[in-house]
Amino acid sequence: MSRVAVIGGGQNCEHEVSLASAASVADALASCGHEVVRLTISPDGAWCDADRRPIGLAAAVEVLRGCDVVVPVVHGPRGEDGTLAALCDLAGVRYVGSGLRAGALAMDKWTTKLVAGAVGIATAPGVLLTPASAPTYAWSHPVVVKPVAAGSSHGVSLVRTPEELPTALAAALALDDRVLVEDLVVGREVDVAVLGRADGSRTCSPALEIVVDGLFDLETKYDGSADFRLPAALDEVERKALEEAALATYDALGCAGVARVDFFLTAAGPVLNEVNTMPGFTAASQVPRMFAAAGLPYAELLDLLVRDALAAP
Structure with missing residues (x-):
């Protein structure tokens, strides 16, 4: 079996969700016989070991280099957006999931x-707004307002009246400097x-x-x-x-x-x-449940992903 690094947490609003996913992934891979090395990124960006003790980025990279493959289970910005894939690429370590460009x-x-x-x-038809252009947007019909780069529906609002628009824009702009306003589908x-x-x-x-x-x-x-x-x-x-x-x-x-x-x-x-x-990945999350319904249980799905990452060209 392989030595697998599982990274959880992250420096964004999905930190707690990522912790849950990473813990579940690590436990499942261990049950398959893999040697699992657990790493966590704290909300302030510090890299920590399995006991949540800060070890620094340089030491974390050395830990990653000592593993056969990395499973980056960090949802949202500074994780799912290709950041961790790029780090693994630079460190010369194989990893599960999409690369920098796709992320x-x-x-x-x-x-x-x-x-x-x-x-x-x-x-859905939509427009892109920034802090400069948002005040000029004129509401005319129901829309959904969302940050361009955030997950778990953070900062997403349904705006049915013009009075609701300023609050919705402020909530989205609090998480991103670009906001997407889409027609309600x-x-x-x-x-x-x-x-x-x-x-x-x-x-x-x-x-x-x-x-x-x-x-x-x-x-x-x-x-x-x-x-x-x-x-x-x-x-x-x-x-x-x-x-x-x-x-x-x-x-x-x-x-x-x-x-x-x-x-x-x-x-x-x-x-x-x-x-x-990098969707939610506890056993109860949508994607594992979807593949389980097709006859591919949670631990087997993760084991397959690890094996495929190792077998990739």
């Missing part, structure tokens, strides 16, 4: 929209996970539908009120359209390993919402 592109929701549009994948929320293998093949998981009363926001995401339907009730045309759109998006961004591609399924077909190259 950076997918983390940037505006850029993701541009890439999707270039390959014919529909997205009416449709079913359906996610598809894509697994890219070392041999170049890609497999789609069964689709998962998220049923909520209103917006699937930060509170709804973690309070247990959302109804996850797996597999989603889809006819063959809907299933094929979603899978083709998920694969096209995955390939266009250059993803590797596992990525979750989130859609709104409308009467006109799938509309891309966003792409997560």
